[in-house]
Amino acid sequence: MNRTSPISGELLRLKEEIHGYAIDYGLDFYEVIFEMCDYDTINILASLGGFPNRYPHWKFGMQYDQMYKGYAYGMQKIYEMVVNTRPCYAYLLKSNNFVDQKIVMAHVYGHADFFKNNAWFASTNRNMMDLMANHGTKIRRYMESYGVDKVESFIDKVLSLENLLDVDALFLDPRKKEDDEDDDEHNDDSDVRSKALQSFMRSKIGGKKKKKVVDEDDLSSKKAMIDLADPTKDIMMFLVENAPLEEWQADVLGALREEAYYYLPQRMTKIMNEGWASYWHSTIMTKHALKATEIIDFADHHSGVMAMSRKRLNPYKLGIELFRDIEYRWNTGKFGQDYQACDDMVEKEKWNKDLGLGKSKIFEIRKTHNDITFIDEFLTPEFCERQQIFTYKYNPSTRRNEIDSKEFEDIKAKLLSQLTNFGTPSIKVKSKNFGNRGEILLHHTHYGVDLDLAYAAETMKNIYALWGRPVNIITKMEDKEVTFIFNGKEFGQLNPA
Amino acid sequence: MGHPIKRDHSRFRKIVKGKIRSNLRKFISKGEMPAPKSDGTVKIPMPSIEIPRFKFGEQSQGGTGQGEGQPGDPVDGQQGEEPGQGEAGQGEGKKELEVELTIEELAGILGEELELPNIEPKGKKSIQSTTDRYTSIGVVGPDSLKHFKRSYKNALKRQISVGSYNPENPIIIPVKNDFRYRSAKSTVQYENAAVVIYMMDVSGSMGDEQKEIVRTESYWINLWLRTQYKDIEIRYIIHDATAKEVDEDTFFRTRESGGTLISSAYKLCRDIIVADYNPVEWNIYPFQFSDGDNWSTDDTKECLDILDSHLIPSSNIFCYGQVDSRYGSGQFYNDLIKKYGKDSEDLILSKIENKEAILDSIKDFLGKGK
Numbered sequence: 001m002n003r004t005s006p007i008s009g010e011l012l013r014l015k016e017e018i019h020g021y022a023i024d025y026g027l028d029f030y031e032v033i034f035e036m037c038d039y040d041t042i043n044i045l046a047s048l049g050g051f052p053n054r055y056p057h058w059k060f061g062m063q064y065d066q067m068y069k070g071y072a073y074g075m076q077k078i079y080e081m082v083v084n085t086r087p088c089y090a091y092l093l094k095s096n097n098f099v100d101q102k103i104v105m106a107h108v109y110g111h112a113d114f115f116k117n118n119a120w121f122a123s124t125n126r127n128m129m130d131l132m133a134n135h136g137t138k139i140r141r142y143m144e145s146y147g148v149d150k151v152e153s154f155i156d157k158v159l160s161l162e163n164l165l166d167v168d169a170l171f172l173d174p175r176k177k178e179d180d181e182d183d184d185e186h187n188d189d190s191d192v193r194s195k196a197l198q199s200f201m202r203s204k205i206g207g208k209k210k211k212k213v214v215d216e217d218d219l220s221s222k223k224a225m226i227d228l229a230d231p232t233k234d235i236m237m238f239l240v241e242n243a244p245l246e247e248w249q250a251d252v253l254g255a256l257r258e259e260a261y262y263y264l265p266q267r268m269t270k271i272m273n274e275g276w277a278s279y280w281h282s283t284i285m286t287k288h289a290l291k292a293t294e295i296i297d298f299a300d301h302h303s304g305v306m307a308m309s310r311k312r313l314n315p316y317k318l319g320i321e322l323f324r325d326i327e328y329r330w331n332t333g334k335f336g337q338d339y340q341a342c343d344d345m346v347e348k349e350k351w352n353k354d355l356g357l358g359k360s361k362i363f364e365i366r367k368t369h370n371d372i373t374f375i376d377e378f379l380t381p382e383f384c385e386r387q388q389i390f391t392y393k394y395n396p397s398t399r400r401n402e403i404d405s406k407e408f409e410d411i412k413a414k415l416l417s418q419l420t421n422f423g424t425p426s427i428k429v430k431s432k433n434f435g436n437r438g439e440i441l442l443h444h445t446h447y448g449v450d451l452d453l454a455y456a457a458e459t460m461k462n463i464y465a466l467w468g469r470p471v472n473i474i475t476k477m478e479d480k481e482v483t484f485i486f487n488g489k490e491f492g493q494l495n496p497a
Numbered sequence: 498m499g500h501p502i503k504r505d506h507s508r509f510r511k512i513v514k515g516k517i518r519s520n521l522r523k524f525i526s527k528g529e530m531p532a533p534k535s536d537g538t539v540k541i542p543m544p545s546i547e548i549p550r551f552k553f554g555e556q557s558q559g560g561t562g563q564g565e566g567q568p569g570d571p572v573d574g575q576q577g578e579e580p581g582q583g584e585a586g587q588g589e590g591k592k593e594l595e596v597e598l599t600i601e602e603l604a605g606i607l608g609e610e611l612e613l614p615n616i617e618p619k620g621k622k623s624i625q626s627t628t629d630r631y632t633s634i635g636v637v638g639p640d641s642l643k644h645f646k647r648s649y650k651n652a653l654k655r656q657i658s659v660g661s662y663n664p665e666n667p668i669i670i671p672v673k674n675d676f677r678y679r680s681a682k683s684t685v686q687y688e689n690a691a692v693v694i695y696m697m698d699v700s701g702s703m704g705d706e707q708k709e710i711v712r713t714e715s716y717w718i719n720l721w722l723r724t725q726y727k728d729i730e731i732r733y734i735i736h737d738a739t740a741k742e743v744d745e746d747t748f749f750r751t752r753e754s755g756g757t758l759i760s761s762a763y764k765l766c767r768d769i770i771v772a773d774y775n776p777v778e779w780n781i782y783p784f785q786f787s788d789g790d791n792w793s794t795d796d797t798k799e800c801l802d803i804l805d806s807h808l809i810p811s812s813n814i815f816c817y818g819q820v821d822s823r824y825g826s827g828q829f830y831n832d833l834i835k836k837y838g839k840d841s842e843d844l845i846l847s848k849i850e851n852k853e854a855i856l857d858s859i860k861d862f863l864g865k866g867k
Contacts (some may be wrong), residue, residue, distance in 0.1 A: 003500070041500075044500050044502050047502060048502065053501075056501060056504060056505055056508075057505060058505055058508045058509040058512055058518075058546070059505075059509075059546075059548070060502055060505040060506075061502065061504075061505030061506035061507070061508055061509030061510070062509045062544075062545055062546060064502050064505065064506050064509075065506060065509060065510070065543075065544070066543055066545070069543065149517070149518065152518070153518070153520070156521070156548060159548045160548050160549050160550055161550075162548075162550070163550050163551070163552075164551065308563040308564055309562060309563065309564075310562040310563065310564045310566075310572045311560065311562050311572060312560055312561070312562060313561050313562065313563055314563070317563070387563060388563055388564055388565060389561060389562070389563050390561070390562060390563070390564075390566065390568075391559060391560070391561050391562075392559050392560060392561070392562055392572040393559030393560075394559060398571075400571050400572070401559070401560075401571065401572040402568075402569055402570060402571055402572060403562075403566050403567065403568050403569060403570045403571075403572060404559065404568060405568060406567075406568065411561060414559070414560070414561050415561055418560065418561065424550070424551065424552065425551045425552065425553060427551055444551070449553045449554065450553070450554045451551060451552070451553065451554060452552050452553060452554040453554070455549045455550060455551065455552050456551055458524075458549030459549045459550055459551050461549075462549065
């Protein structure tokens, strides 16, 4: 299937040129392989999350439907597609002109550097191209054995839990760590069954130990019998290990979990990652690679990417501006105690200690931060004002969204709450034997925003389908703690009595 | 070239159309009908299926944005836009594109969405016409049709070949032989003419909601038929106990309170066809919209007679769309189905329960390609 081809000729020369600038600036990345493809191929790749070979599922078809419509009606066009693997694959659209290709290349080197250096990507399996393809083969095989509809329905249910991830697992999972240290070809990967399945088998064979400890703990203390010793947010793993699944189901669940965790760091660093890549395409282009004849095209393209919206912050824009702001502040010394303590506005404005620390500061940040800490640490009132950021909320009396506040504290709080737990509700499994009836008890840690109940009900139905026993969730509605239950037939509030 | 994703794609389309995996039906949002807006743009539907997940209730959530404005200013849309239209929290799930399209493109989308077949016009190719299209280049012609670029190129070629072209001073002087002119080719086209006759019950039982459905549906029917026929005429008949022909505006506005005799509309429709449209030359499309109430069984009998003797034989297809209303009995639909059955080639029945059903009903009507 030769849908993509290596770059050659002038493009290859341009690549060498851009590569040189990137290296000179100290960007550090795994080899990047650029491939050319037509728009249909890039739409396909984008629909598949960057990987040419994945498991069959209608959701990819849906994404493709939207992509190709968007392209056909001239509404959207994908310029850039980069996959976090080793080597990094990046796709260029054939029909783009050279200036666009140069922007994309510079942008891609930014991403590649971020993928390699940011701490949250440290445990990422860089061999994902093969792994995804293996998952595809495996699931196709299950579909042959058990029927397409059956396996697909099961996948639907699993996808419904796809956002119930534990960020800490990126660092804690020792099984992941092992094969990431060195790219040993002959480790577990040769076994097509996912690691999750192995752990599933382990839990079936000899994994009783942990459970026993809990059971024996103290029978008189009801609490101990009911609650898990360590409530987990990694609900997919919890189900692999504890739900009464058939072997193929556990295998599929494990495979999808692995894929979900692969994408997790990208979801946690969207602002930084895009900001960083944009910073570099802008820097490399405007300082070096741009020819005089290309300026208009560059400006047009760049401003399109940076477009601001009143309804949501553009991560490209927010990211690049924050990186630039940080660079400026650390170059001039506009940070730290002295600067904060200064209450002379004129002096503050003119503040310049010529520290020249900007570059090294942003390189350091791209290594150690994720979006939350990035915003938490570096968003300043001046920045928000300059960028005209505001918060909005729905006004029931006018039935529309209205600007709510332009105060720094409000903006920051809102942004952080949007980013908390990568923008999804934070939910833990608290008990797998709730009420001593083998029911699951989930706990939603409420940070001020209620759950959408209709969606919660449907999701709990799906968990029920995997768990086979009623599913409960503790949450807050309008500031009151409530427990809901899906008992297999209906969804409702659990009476405290 | 086939890529496995094409299989995912067709599977998705089948799920959206409700052919497989009907358990997903409640998660499908088809997107609104492609709807033309006043500023010339059109919303294109993006069907999607949303997998349920734990997520935040949207209205209480709000968000952050960037731009000018003070607290209290609206975020969505332009300022001064009609309040009360804010689609709060609808942003994420429903993906819609707003694009500028020509009517032809719009009809193309409709055709593609519904997989409508092209209509094969009936009867002989009745009207011949020649059209001139400027598609070729000639060496003679009037100055007004001179093709400058071609002429220039020829002059340039000639000068280079005789060596009189100087790149330092690139002056090109064309001579008579260099000039090229746009020239026309005549093509003969056979045209087919069509007439659409809308009939609607405007008695008291048809409410605004029902009329809105009829209006939307007729818009799309007209749009589609216009792409199929070069000339199209549209006539409107309203009726309660009596029928009269009206213009488009009146058609959608009138509301009477009287009883309902469907036969009155059929008679008028028949008269119009006899007077103005020879079925041999015209493709005739009568569309009737009603809530299914008719005054009496005698009248229904008369209706069926007129259908059999006149309307069906002279039409390409006769379409009956029944909109649900609180007051309508829907009996007429049953009467028709008893006589003609569900799969009749000549008389197509469709129930339009609500706005969402419009697309399906258009597909019912036009899906036969007649």
